Amino acid sequence: MDKKKFQFDVCGLPFKYFVPFFLIVMVTIYGGFMPEASGVAYKGAEPSVEFLMSFAFLMAIGGLFFWLGNTIPIVNNYLGGACVLPLIGASFMNYMGWIPEPLVNGVNVLMKGGFQNAYIALLLVGAILIMDRRIILGATARYIPTILGSQVFAILFAMLAGLITRFGVAEALFNIAAPCMSGGSGGALTTLPKLYTDLSGTDMTGMSGQFLCYASIANILAVVFAAVGGGMTAKMKGLNGNGEILAAKGATMETQAEKRQPTSANYGALASGIFMSFCLYLLGNILGSIPGFSVIPGLAWTIILGIIIKCTGILPVQYEDNCVYSMNFALKALLPMLIAGIGISSLDFSSLYSYFTPGAFITIILAVLGAFLGAMIFGKLSGLWAYEAGVTAGLCCCNIGGSGDLAVLSAANRMELLAFASISTRIGGALMVIWIGFLYPFFH
Numbered sequence: 001m002d003k004k005k006f007q008f009d010v011c012g013l014p015f016k017y018f019v020p021f022f023l024i025v026m027v028t029i030y031g032g033f034m035p036e037a038s039g040v041a042y043k044g045a046e047p048s049v050e051f052l053m054s055f056a057f058l059m060a061i062g063g064l065f066f067w068l069g070n071t072i073p074i075v076n077n078y079l080g081g082a083c084v085l086p087l088i089g090a091s092f093m094n095y096m097g098w099i100p101e102p103l104v105n106g107v108n109v110l111m112k113g114g115f116q117n118a119y120i121a122l123l124l125v126g127a128i129l130i131m132d133r134r135i136i137l138g139a140t141a142r143y144i145p146t147i148l149g150s151q152v153f154a155i156l157f158a159m160l161a162g163l164i165t166r167f168g169v170a171e172a173l174f175n176i177a178a179p180c181m182s183g184g185s186g187g188a189l190t191t192l193p194k195l196y197t198d199l200s201g202t203d204m205t206g207m208s209g210q211f212l213c214y215a216s217i218a219n220i221l222a223v224v225f226a227a228v229g230g231g232m233t234a235k236m237k238g239l240n241g242n243g244e245i246l247a248a249k250g251a252t253m254e255t256q257a258e259k260r261q262p263t264s265a266n267y268g269a270l271a272s273g274i275f276m277s278f279c280l281y282l283l284g285n286i287l288g289s290i291p292g293f294s295v296i297p298g299l300a301w302t303i304i305l306g307i308i309i310k311c312t313g314i315l316p317v318q319y320e321d322n323c324v325y326s327m328n329f330a331l332k333a334l335l336p337m338l339i340a341g342i343g344i345s346s347l348d349f350s351s352l353y354s355y356f357t358p359g360a361f362i363t364i365i366l367a368v369l370g371a372f373l374g375a376m377i378f379g380k381l382s383g384l385w386a387y388e389a390g391v392t393a394g395l396c397c398c399n400i401g402g403s404g405d406l407a408v409l410s411a412a413n414r415m416e417l418l419a420f421a422s423i424s425t426r427i428g429g430a431l432m433v434i435w436i437g438f439l440y441p442f443f444h
Helices: 015-030 051-071 081-095 101-129 133-139 143-165 169-180 185-200 205-233 267-287 298-312 317-345 349-355 358-381 386-397 402-412 415-443
Strands: none
Touching: 015 051, 051 081, 051 101, 051 317, 081 185, 081 205, 081 317, 081 349, 101 185, 101 205, 101 267, 101 298, 101 317, 101 415, 133 298, 143 169, 143 358, 143 386, 143 415, 169 185, 169 205, 169 358, 169 415, 185 205, 185 298, 185 317, 185 415, 205 317, 205 349, 205 358, 205 386, 205 402, 267 298, 267 317, 298 415, 358 386, 386 402, 386 415, 402 415
């Protein structure tokens, strides 16, 4: 095992420096020194601690669980450990009563007060703008239709499974197919619960834990299907390109990204990225509230705005990069504490067992299978090799993001197709959110 994987790095600190600061947080909490916020409460529950206390606690435990999830073999690559452990670990601590009530209230105030939405804004805008414009435009004719076909099959297979198993057609679509194809763990944890909250008018953030559990199971199945499918299609003429994705002779598709300047430690650039991402989120919210435009929810509009900016090139690359900078800041600095916060405020540990029903398992299996077969069929029609299309446009849409892409491609022995996997995770996830925004009103 690579020793680097066991290198201790929590909140950017090695072990000998992290521990003293971690102890300060623990002494503050359990020694009765927590700073309380006057006049701040969640659902009338007082007292509540200051944001500073909530931030420090979530960074400490979220960062620690995140590191453990990234370090434990198998759990890290196949079970989504980096995201699952902070979620379940923090929820378990709350369930056991190890977190004082004022701190729980403080975390609830922070999470319900918009911190989660701020993260979503940084993630959505940065995830679109990090893509290379030439690759997106080059993939439009052949690859995007393949992704859409994959998603249609996944949705239909999931709905069929929901009908057969009595899990529920709507539940299969919105609680399983959508989270499994919403752009990785971030889509399942934050984007979809926020979208459902906006569409339904009720707080749906409590679904985050359930969605992530289902996405993690889909990730494992995607790896298995990639391995099994490779062996099967290798013996079938016309289905396996042996690493080549384009079946049509003489056809080309751009897969090499333009050289971009690496992100620098420019805090003004970081500030502009945060500001622009927040503004695009607000503009999406405005468009989603205007009659005639409101058929598309605000979050979907934010994604559409990002795609328009990227494809038209109306924003200079240096400012696009600033939004990417702010996204990377959110992923590195805010994600572990966000997941821990969701675990405390939205996930009831005692109800975890209720997620894993036979109907749910069958629905996940058929959803991932549908995505795989749909991508193979539409890929073949679009002039792509069926297996390579199935792996990238299908299975790489059904995982937990970047680490899931690597696991699927590794199982398929198709690591050279990472550029296409990245399109599936980012653009495919964005398209699924738009899909769901359209479909939700027809089922509710």
